[in-house]
Amino acid sequence: MLIVLSPAKRLDFSEAPVAVEPTLPRLAEDTASLAKTARRQTKADLRRLMGISDDLARLNRERFQAFDPESQDGTPAAFAFAGDVYQGLDARSLDAEALAFAQDRIRILSGLYGLLRPLDRIQPYRLEMGTRLKTRRGSSLYDFWGDRLSKQLNADAEGHADPTLVNLASQEYFGAVDAKALKIPVVTCHFREAKDGESRIVSFFAKKARGTMARFAVEERVERVADLKAFDRDGYAFDKAASTELDWAFIRAS
Numbered sequence: 001m002l003i004v005l006s007p008a009k010r011l012d013f014s015e016a017p018v019a020v021e022p023t024l025p026r027l028a029e030d031t032a033s034l035a036k037t038a039r040r041q042t043k044a045d046l047r048r049l050m051g052i053s054d055d056l057a058r059l060n061r062e063r064f065q066a067f068d069p070e071s072q073d074g075t076p077a078a079f080a081f082a083g084d085v086y087q088g089l090d091a092r093s094l095d096a097e098a099l100a101f102a103q104d105r106i107r108i109l110s111g112l113y114g115l116l117r118p119l120d121r122i123q124p125y126r127l128e129m130g131t132r133l134k135t136r137r138g139s140s141l142y143d144f145w146g147d148r149l150s151k152q153l154n155a156d157a158e159g160h161a162d163p164t165l166v167n168l169a170s171q172e173y174f175g176a177v178d179a180k181a182l183k184i185p186v187v188t189c190h191f192r193e194a195k196d197g198e199s200r201i202v203s204f205f206a207k208k209a210r211g212t213m214a215r216f217a218v219e220e221r222v223e224r225v226a227d228l229k230a231f232d233r234d235g236y237a238f239d240k241a242a243s244t245e246l247d248w249a250f251i252r253a254s
Contacts, residue, residue: 004153074122076091076120078106090211110122112127129142168213236251
């Protein structure tokens with residue numbers, strides 16, 4: 001079983017709290033090519049492409065100018081990302097054994113790096129998967145990554161007792177996974193808040209729950225996707241009536 005997450009805009013490059021052996025991202029040639037294209041963008045280009053402020057455009061242009069695709073420096077991805085999903089995952093409080101399990105089971109989709117393992121070193125960047133950055137492969141990052149992410153996920157699932165992909169990523173990011181090239185089944189989990197007889201998705205809570213479920217899978221050493229139905233943290237419970245074979249609903253009372 002593999003779990004895929006989205007990255008986060010907020011970053012934390014403080015020292016890792018656990019002594020682990022970091023790894024290097026595996027799609028390095030693709031990342032180098034993409035970084036070269038990004039480095040040619042002006043501040044105005046980045047502001048327009050990403051819909052960000054002048055200050056953020058300036059910061060990210062500086063980051064791309066400083067980006068070194070051959071560098072072996074950086075912070076493990078699971079520690080560097082600091083958004084809502086990663087509050088739920090809270091990788092900085094996992095011990096070395098749990099992180100080793102996560103390294104084998106969790107994947108993080110990334111506009112710049114493609115597909116990351118939790119301990120892969122990353123440098124500061126911002127490049128949303130939905131960015132329409134033109135490259136020789138097409139007019140968007142979806143075109144750029146093509147079937148590469150699916151092929152890597154297929155390879156990573158080999159040897160697993162249950163080669164199922166659990167989608168805990170946003171639509172923007174999971175859209176970069178080529179469904180036709182993916183050779184393993186996909187289960188997508190949804191987290192909803194129930195109130196007055198109805199349930200709805202609240203973005204902040206749903207994002208945090210995705211990370212919390214990933215942590216549950218790591219701490220409980222979940223090997224088979226069916227065992228995720230036992231997820232009960234923060235008041236969530238699997239709702240069979242609201243679920244289908246491949247779309248699972250987890251609901252909690254507000």
